[in-house]
Amino acid sequence: MYKIAFVTFGCKVNQYETECMKQLFREAGFAVAEKLLQADAVVINSCTVTASGDSRTLTALRKIRNAMPDAVIALTGCYPQANREEAEKIAEADIIAGTRERIGIVELVTECLGKKQRIVRLSDYSSNDCFEPLRCTRFDNNTRAFVKIQDGCDQFCSYCMIPFARGRCRSKSMDLLYDEVRAIAKEGVKEIVLSGINLAFFGKGEGVDLANAVELCANTRGIERVRLGSLEPEMMSGNLLRRLAAVPQFCPQFHLSLQSGCEKTLKAMNRKYTASEYLALTEHIRNIFPECSFTTDVMVGFPQETEEDHRESVAFVKMIGFAKVHVFRYSRRKGTRADQMNGQVPESVKSRRWQEMTAAADETREGYLRSLVGRTVPVLFERENSTEFHHGYAPDYTLVKISRKNPEKSLRNQIRSVIIEEYGHDCCIGSLVPERY
Numbered sequence: 395m396y397k398i399a400f401v402t403f404g405c406k407v408n409q410y411e412t413e414c415m416k417q418l419f420r421e422a423g424f425a426v427a428e429k430l431l432q433a434d435a436v437v438i439n440s441c442t443v444t445a446s447g448d449s450r451t452l453t454a455l456r457k458i459r460n461a462m463p464d465a466v467i468a469l470t471g472c473y474p475q476a477n478r479e480e481a482e483k484i485a486e487a488d489i490i491a492g493t494r495e496r497i498g499i500v501e502l503v504t505e506c507l508g509k510k511q512r513i514v515r516l517s518d519y520s521s522n523d524c525f526e527p528l529r530c531t532r533f534d535n536n537t538r539a540f541v542k543i544q545d546g547c548d549q550f551c552s553y554c555m556i557p558f559a560r561g562r563c564r565s566k567s568m569d570l571l572y573d574e575v576r577a578i579a580k581e582g583v584k585e586i587v588l589s590g591i592n593l594a595f596f597g598k599g600e601g602v603d604l605a606n607a608v609e610l611c612a613n614t615r616g617i618e619r620v621r622l623g624s625l626e627p628e629m630m631s632g633n634l635l636r637r638l639a640a641v642p643q644f645c646p647q648f649h650l651s652l653q654s655g656c657e658k659t660l661k662a663m664n665r666k667y668t669a670s671e672y673l674a675l676t677e678h679i680r681n682i683f684p685e686c687s688f689t690t691d692v693m694v695g696f697p698q699e700t701e702e703d704h705r706e707s708v709a710f711v712k713m714i715g716f717a718k719v720h721v722f723r724y725s726r727r728k729g730t731r732a733d734q735m736n737g738q739v740p741e742s743v744k745s746r747r748w749q750e751m752t753a754a755a756d757e758t759r760e761g762y763l764r765s766l767v768g769r770t771v772p773v774l775f776e777r778e779n780s781t782e783f784h785h786g787y788a789p790d791y792t793l794v795k796i797s798r799k800n801p802e803k804s805l806r807n808q809i810r811s812v813i814i815e816e817y818g819h820d821c822c823i824g825s826l827v828p829e830r831y
């Protein structure tokens with residue numbers, strides 16, 4: 395029996411796809427190696443969102459090749475798909491396969507294990523590509539399962555490589571989703587996180603939408619929580635929000651990707667909303683979900699961003715009161731329109747702006763966590779990874795810890811009410827509300 399190992403970079407969608415490939419290999423009789431060096435073959439699932447993402451992928455590939463000269467190494471994912479010329483020259487990998495070839499990865503690796511050879515499978519996306527029927531129903535001991543339901547993007551933000559790496563917008567069928575979620579629920583998982591490259595476009599042109607997918611998950615026996623991955627603001631309609639509010643299992647955490655709080659920069663990024671529309675949307679959502687949280691991604695140092703633009707963006711982030719902000723430095727990507735723009739910002743300026751935006755993000759986070767003190771929230775407890783605390787997540791995705799009075803006792807995969815008593819840097823601390831029997 396051959397042993398297979400995986401190295402994954404990037405987003406939750408990439409991690410989900412690795413779990414799907416792992417399942418395909420298991421179904422084909424492979425064993426998943428406990429340690430990388432024990433493997434006969436290694437699949438590297440790459441990311442190309444930032445230049446540092448590319449270099450991390452290539453560094454890992456070279457390290458693995460040096461450590462495992464005889465292993466079959468497959469480089470797949472967004473890097474080879476979006477950087478074909480460079481990828482085809484990579485000698486360290488036996489197999490170079492794009493994001494359209496994951497479904498056939500077992501055959502490619504088996505062929506290469508049979509007779510060591512170089513295989514390059516890179517093909518272009520076309521507008522009528524279907525959603526590849528990958529599925530994953532095994533989540534080793536997890537309480538939460540990420541399920542990819544949408545792929546591709548038609549937005550072409552001026553800084554982004556993803557439309558080139560992932561093709562046009564397409565969605566998983568409701569039947570495939572139903573089968574997958576039912577199987578996952580049978581594994582004892584209680585929370586589903588629906589994810590995608592541009593999730594809010596799920597069902598585009600197919601007569602269904604995100605609310606249908608959430609309702610389907612919520613109506614599956616055993617599923618007690620449904621959460622959404624990263625969302626683009628322009629697709630969050632009032633009708634969609636009201637239907638989500640009618641689903642008791644829906645977790646009101648909205649990861650609404652902002653990128654910048656400056657109107658001028660949003661326009662240059664080719665984002666499909668203005669800062670004032672974003673603000674109005676958050677107010678609308680807060681009216682429908684008073685206990686919701688907002689998390690987001692913000693970029694600093696976009697070409698032509700002035701000090702004044704940066705200050706406008708920082709002030710906007712503070713105004714929204716995000717629970718969490720992921721701050722990124724703009725990364726030049728060959729092939730994007732932003733890469734051709736003049737007025738590229740020096741790295742030293744990007745670093746200083748990154749620090750200022752991160753300080754603003756920490757401030758809003760502290761304000762958000764402080765506002766939760768005194769509130770009682772249902773917490774889905776996860777694995778105990780310390781003898782001191784049980785920890786889990788509230789519906790707004792706040793990490794909640796309670797002291798472990800009895801080290802033998804586990805609360806794993808239980809949803810229990812917790813009264814929040816204090817807050818820390820990245821979590822809240824509380825105690826269990828006694829259960830009334």
Ligand code: SF4
Nearest residue numbers: 547549550551554556
């Ligand atoms: S919406 Fe924009 S940033 Fe997001 S994947 Fe599409 S092109 Fe990239």
